[in-house]
Amino acid sequence: MLPLQLLREQTDRIAQALSKRGLDAGPMLEEILRKDQERRSLQAQLDETLAEANRKSKEIGELFKAGKGAEAQALKAESAQLKEQSKTLGESLSRAADALQEALYQVPNAPHESVPAGQDEADNEVVAEGGKRPDLPEGAMPHWELAREYDLIDFELGVKITGAGFPVYKGKGARLQRALIQFFLDRNTEAGYTEVQVPHLVNADSGYGTGQLPDKEGQMYELKEDPLYLIPTAEVPVTNLFRDEILEASQLPVRYTAYSPCFRREAGSYGAHVRGLNRLHQFDKVEIVRVEHPERSYEALDGMVAHVKSLLEALGLPYRILRLCGGDLGFTSALTFDFEVWSAAQERWLEVSSVSNFEAFQANRLKLRFRDGNEKPQLAHTLNGSALALPRVLAGILENFQEADGIRIPEVLVPYAGFDRIQLG
């Protein structure tokens, strides 16, 4: 949710920025400002009425104390009338406030100035490319065939116990997955991120805090008996650690990393592009989250991009970095860099990380602020990124490092995995 003050003071700039999402936000913003005006006017009226009622009540108290019961009775009647008024005003005010809130929820984050205008992923800007695409041996296979060949992942078993999109990892497949998690956590820790373990179920307040709610509840699994959601990413619980918090400026930046499974309904997805590990309902991910001073958030974003890049380079995977265009940018993000790994056997890019600066958009919902000395609290900036999402990294490793008689394990993973090759027999 964009801070209202920003919308008031920089209406044109925000509208301009939003146009990069292909959104004609002008009328929307005007409507919000009108609703804001209405709310403020009602607030002023209500405050005045309540102030009057407060004065009267105090007077009544004093009259009673002085033993002037009759005069007090007369004032009571007046006071009761004020109460009636304030009740009506209060109802109007909360309706107006709700309407404003709802309208604000509809506005996506304003893209950063560096975000290119564009409709969809075709308009994303490639900002870097690295690693070497392999020359695959004769008879190279996509990862889902490799997974079957070497008995690493059993998709059908997952279907039996849960449903499509819930794979069962076995043997070296499971071990490799665990190795990756630990490798990422270790690297993130070395880079200054503090490891945290957080709940995998969150309440609705947390969903609102990071922007999964309202309107996108269909993307999360929801429990039937309790008002809880399975997390679609560790971003939700980790960022919400700071909901309703006022930090000291000296506590910034906050840097956290967390491993978690992620649950996504992915309603409406189908076809060849979602085969194998390409798109799942449950997958593992290691996330990095930062809370930053507004003046340093873009510097922090660059640092996160550099860090994620170093992970892919350590693994030796061919990758590229994209700056997302307005049309492809997530609802809550101001600037996002996506990382993609080249899937040699599928001959396509697979997204393995998304690193974003949300500026004050999430902080505004979260009421996440910081205080510099004796200054008034102000909204912090939040950022997060995957470092990294497991399944597609696994797919990339299996496909890119396959050889005629086995699969080579990246050197940095060998100490974690306990083996350097996957082969038959």
Place this chain on the structure above:
RNA sequence: AGAGAGGUGGCCGAGUGGUUUAAGGCGCACGCCUGGAAAGCGUGUUUCCGCGAGAGCGGAUCGAGGGUUCGAAUCCCUUCCUCUCUGCCA
């Protein structure tokens, strides 16, 4: 899951319907005092919203949400959480 006790400002802690304008203490900030400091003294110190150029004024806020009342931290209802005991359990 059952029974009981609780939830008050940055922290501790008083407060059973009306000078509570939330006592008192600690912490913190500023000032006085001092050669400098400590002590001492004084002032200030929740957050959000509205009005205002500002000083400031007003409203809300005692876990959350409703209610009773002219008036609620205080009484009633709902709900969340914490602690103790019992039960269950990795």
